[in-house]
Amino acid sequence: MIVNAQQTSEPRTYLDRILEHWYKDEDAEALVQGAQRLTRGEARRRLFELGHALRGQGLAPGDGVGLFLANRVDSVLVQLAVHLIGCRVVFLPPEPGPGELAALVEQSRARAVVTDPLFAGRAADAAGRSIHTPALLSLGPCEQQCTDLLALAAECPDTRPEGVPAPGADEAVTVLYTGGTLGRPKLASHSHRLYNMLVDLVEDVPKYSGSAFFPTMDQGTDRVLAATLLTHGSGHLTSLQALVTGSTLVVLPEFEAGAALTVLREERITATMFVPPMLYAVLDHPECEPGALPELRRIVVGGAATSPSRLQQAVEVFGPVVSQGYGQSEALGITAFGAEDLASEGAGRPELWRSCGRAISDVEIEIRGEDSTAALPVRQVGEVCVRGETVMLGYYEDPERTAAALQDGWLRTGDMGYLDAEGYLYLVDRAKDIIVTGRTSDNVYSRVLEDFLLTLPGVRNAAALGVPDEEYGEAVQIFLATAEGGPDVDPEAVGAAVTGELGELYTPRRTVLLDQLPTTKVGKVDKKALRTAWASGSLDTP
Missing domain, CATH: 3.40.50.980 (Rossmann fold)
Structure with missing residues (x-):
């Protein structure tokens, strides 16, 4: 007999859904x-x-x-x-x-x-x-x-x-x-609208099937690893998605690639979520080989832009189990690219590896120019604007910044990107990270540059910054984390490769080699810390 479960006609909350599972099969594992x-x-x-x-x-x-x-x-x-x-x-x-x-x-x-x-x-x-x-x-x-x-x-x-x-x-x-x-x-x-979507996940599976942010999980049979911070949107959603489906949630106290691989293997993890630097660290670990994690059926990658070359590498190592999503604290789910679609469509259309997918159900996307409410044409770069159930109510106790971010129900994300004719979204930069340089003050999109740098031999991670320049206002400077035991990285050769692929506008004024790039607690490259460390002369170079 189920005691204390929700028995009214009120809509079930995500907590009611979790408790329905926790009243059944009481000896089954819930949290590890x-x-x-x-x-x-x-x-x-x-x-x-x-x-x-x-x-x-x-x-x-x-x-x-x-x-x-x-x-x-x-x-x-x-x-x-x-x-x-x-x-x-x-x-x-x-x-x-x-x-x-x-x-x-x-x-x-x-x-x-x-x-x-x-x-x-x-x-x-x-x-x-x-x-x-x-x-x-x-x-x-x-x-x-x-x-x-x-x-x-x-x-x-x-x-x-x-x-x-x-x-x-x-x-x-x-x-x-x-x-x-x-x-x-x-x-x-x-509000609870966000959590109602989690209930929809299990009550209206076809609506969200294949979504990276709301992946279909097998009722009660999945074992999900929470590897990102539980106090961050990614870890929060990962843990709740596991619990509302009756899955076992395994918590990783602190991320380290070797420890993560051990837990993935020993706990027979079937699904997890990584931010890109976590994925890169796992891929670079010597124990990460094809077939090493046979139980793993889903890896969601999100939280920051992912290198197309690294995404392809992940599919080669783990198989067609890698999906990609895009969201932010202000809108916890915006787009998704399901694992099977990413692997199959990406094989025929290489440009799709740079996409973060199409809008999830109940979300609309428009690309808008500065101070404009009109949508820009296909493939024209502008600010990504979204509206839908995953968008925030506003900034708490901050009406001024809420009014600036939310206009007629549309959230101005601060991310720059474009849509193709099929609705796939491509991000090129954060608005504040665009490097304005050159004789004509053109835009250098750091995402485009970083994606290319990650294709070069010996480069494990990359970050591009604009630094003050007397002639052009800003100059491109790149920071590369080199792969241990990998081929030597020649800064001059890197600069030549960038120029040959992306043009002189993207040519770095200087290339700095590091053992590793600073990251936030969430696992993203911390460009603010990188800029501060460089300005203070405290960076350790190999």
């Missing part, structure tokens, strides 16, 4: 992290205990709860517990410095902050700077003055908390950090 393995019954009971523990701290429906968490099983359950009691999830990722982290806590109006013990010092500093001084809770004991949430939960009932009102249609239930200037972070807020 190394030696920690929770069955469905254990996960359900711990979820309810955490919900009661959070309520015991005075949290009420609609309150914001900041989550400053590492990748671990309890982090997944705490996020679910915040929604379970009707509160707003505020993800606090590791990237921001102390000032911006404190501003994020303050601007998001978080009444409590739940921190991993590893981050407790930074969390306490941020909470202490906040005017309203949120309660500080930790997932286990720590040296700071935090209340141990896990200890509280162990003393709480393991039944579902009652009396939780349904959120309003336009109520912010999840807030994602998207970066910003010091003291003024951008917080993309989303």
